[in-house]
Every structure is written in C-alpha cells, then in structure tokens.
Amino acid sequence: MRCTTRPDTAPTTGDHRAPLLELVDLRHVHRPRGAPPVRALDGISLRLHPGSLTAVMGPSGSGKSTLLHCAAGLDTPESGRVLLGDVDLGSLSERRRTLLRRERIGIVFQAFNLVASLTAAQNVALPARLARRRVPASAVTAALDEVGLADRAGHRPAQLSGGQQQRVAIARALFTRPGVLFADEPTGALDSASSAEVLQLLRRCTRAGGTATLMVTHDPAAASWADEVVVLCDGRVHDRFGVPGPPGDPEAATVIARRLTAPGGAR
Numbered sequence: 001m002r003c004t005t006r007p008d009t010a011p012t013t014g015d016h017r018a019p020l021l022e023l024v025d026l027r028h029v030h031r032p033r034g035a036p037p038v039r040a041l042d043g044i045s046l047r048l049h050p051g052s053l054t055a056v057m058g059p060s061g062s063g064k065s066t067l068l069h070c071a072a073g074l075d076t077p078e079s080g081r082v083l084l085g086d087v088d089l090g091s092l093s094e095r096r097r098t099l100l101r102r103e104r105i106g107i108v109f110q111a112f113n114l115v116a117s118l119t120a121a122q123n124v125a126l127p128a129r130l131a132r133r134r135v136p137a138s139a140v141t142a143a144l145d146e147v148g149l150a151d152r153a154g155h156r157p158a159q160l161s162g163g164q165q166q167r168v169a170i171a172r173a174l175f176t177r178p179g180v181l182f183a184d185e186p187t188g189a190l191d192s193a194s195s196a197e198v199l200q201l202l203r204r205c206t207r208a209g210g211t212a213t214l215m216v217t218h219d220p221a222a223a224s225w226a227d228e229v230v231v232l233c234d235g236r237v238h239d240r241f242g243v244p245g246p247p248g249d250p251e252a253a254t255v256i257a258r259r260l261t262a263p264g265g266a267r
C-alpha cells in the first residue's frame with residue numbers, strides 16, 4: 001500500500017517526563033525461507049510515558065504486530081533501539097533480556113492465553129512462579145480483586161466468560177507491576193459490552209499503576225479509550241493524534257474511523 005504521510009505527524013501533546021519505553025528508528029525486515037524479504041518496519045520512533053494508553057492502528061500488513069514483537073523484546077529489530085527506561089534491550093544477552101522482560105513488560109493477547117488446567121489464581125501467579133519468586137496468596141487475591149474477580153479465584157478459564165478470562169490475563173500481565181504493558185487486539189475476541197469493560201479496566205490500570213500501555217487494535221471503538229492513536233502504514237508512522245472527548249466516547253470512535261479512511265488516510 002502507498003501512503004502519504006500527513007503533515008501533522010508530530011505528537012499532539014508534549015510530555016517532558018522520562019519515557020518508560022522509547023523506540024528509536026526501529027527497522028525490521030522479515031526474511032522468510034524461500035521467499036523474498038519483506039520490510040515490516042521502516043524507521044519507527046515512539047516514546048511511551050507513565051500512565052499513557054497508546055493505540056497502534058493501521059491496515060493489515062502495516063507492521064503493527066512486528067512493532068509490538070520488537071518493542072516487547074520478543075523479536076530483535078534489524079536496527080534501531082528499544083530502551084526500557086535507560087536499558088537498551090539490544091545490549092543484553094538473550095537470558096538477561098528474558099529476565100528483564102519478565103519483570104518490566106506485561107503482555108496481553110487477543111486469545112487470552114490462559115493455561116486451561118490452572119485456576120484463575122494459579123494463572124495470575126504463574127509467571128512470578130516461573131521466575132522463582134515467592135507469591136503470597138494475598139497478593140494474588142489483591143490482583144484478582146483489582147480486576148473485579150476475587151470471587152472467581154478458584155475457577156478455571158473454561159468456567160469464565162471471554163471478558164472475565166481477559167481480565168484474568170490483565171491481572172497476570174500486571175502482577176509484577178511491569179511498567180510497560182503491551183496489548184495485542186485485547187478485545188478482538190469479545191462482544192462490545194465485554195470489550196468496553198476490558199478497555200475501561202486497561203485504562204484504569206494504566207493510570208493507577210503509572211503504566212505505559214501500547215495497544216494494537218483495528219477497532220476505532222477500542223482506540224477511543226486511548227490517549228493517543230498512532231497510525232502505521234508501510235512500516236512507518238503515518239499519522240498520530242490525541243483522542244478527543246471522554247474515554248470510550250462513540251463520537252471519538254467516529255472521528256478515529258473517519259481519520260483512518262479520509263483521503264490520504266491509512267486505509
């Protein structure tokens with residue numbers, strides 16, 4: 001897809017606090033075996049500040065997942081830097097990067113990714129247990145309480161609705177107070193009522209914990225809960241704007257959808 005970069009791609013709000021996550025000129029090429037290479041990221045720079053919820057949007061193939069994977073340290077970009085506070089992920093060994101990721105980065109996926117055989121409480125505690133940390137039962141109860149599910153601690157994923165499973169996944173992702181949270185289409189598998197609950201929770205946790213949250217979404221209604229929308233096209237930041245109105249405002253969703261489809265927009 002050819003995209004014309006909008007003239008006003010500068011961030012709409014200046015935030016002079018130190019960012020929790022900074023992406024500097026990220027470039028990445030996928031090199032599948034037996035097929036031509038594909039440039040997925042073509043020079044992306046972003047700063048995520050404490051307490052901010054950023055929606056990343058853009059057409060299919062624009063680089064959203066690749067960006068999330070590189071920013072979360074799941075993939076290594078070909079060039080550019082991913083700075084978690086003042087630590088450059090690229091300067092770490094694989095082992096140290098994994099350890100740092102466990103402590104400082106939370107990830108929520110579209111498909112929840114809970115372990116079916118474990119209870120909600122066991123799912124929440126799992127990453128901390130894998131990191132060989134002591135996990136007090138009271139901390140797990142408090143984490144489930146934060147997402148409104150303290151009374152479901154003993155339930156397995158199949159005994160919970162999709163929205164409840166995603167809330168458990170959010171409790172799990174935030175259990176170590178990670179600083180940076182990535183959400184990959186967190187409401188893609190939910191109906192609109194459950195989506196609104198999950199997005200309200202994401203926003204509340206982002207604010208309350210001073211977390212920097214980056215959410216990939218195709219859905220303007222989901223993006224209307226964010227502070228800012230970053231639109232990718234052809235692996236670049238094509239547009240960037242603050243979300244108008246109160247969180248989750250249907251009018252804002254309309255404005256976002258219009259901006260994506262306007263002439264020169266990303267769709």
Ligand SMILES: Nc1ncnc2c1ncn2[C@@H]1O[C@H](COP(=O)(O)OP(=O)(O)OP(=O)(O)O)[C@@H](O)[C@H]1O
Pocket residue numbers: 030031032038039040058059060061062063064065066067
């Ligand atoms: N493993 C891979 N091997 C080869 N090419 C890939 C691979 N993963 C992604 N790509 C290509 O890189 C580009 C960016 O893909 P990416 O999945 O990041 O886009 P996206 O915006 O997340 O798309 P979607 O909205 O469809 O999930 C696309 O052209 C895609 O085909």
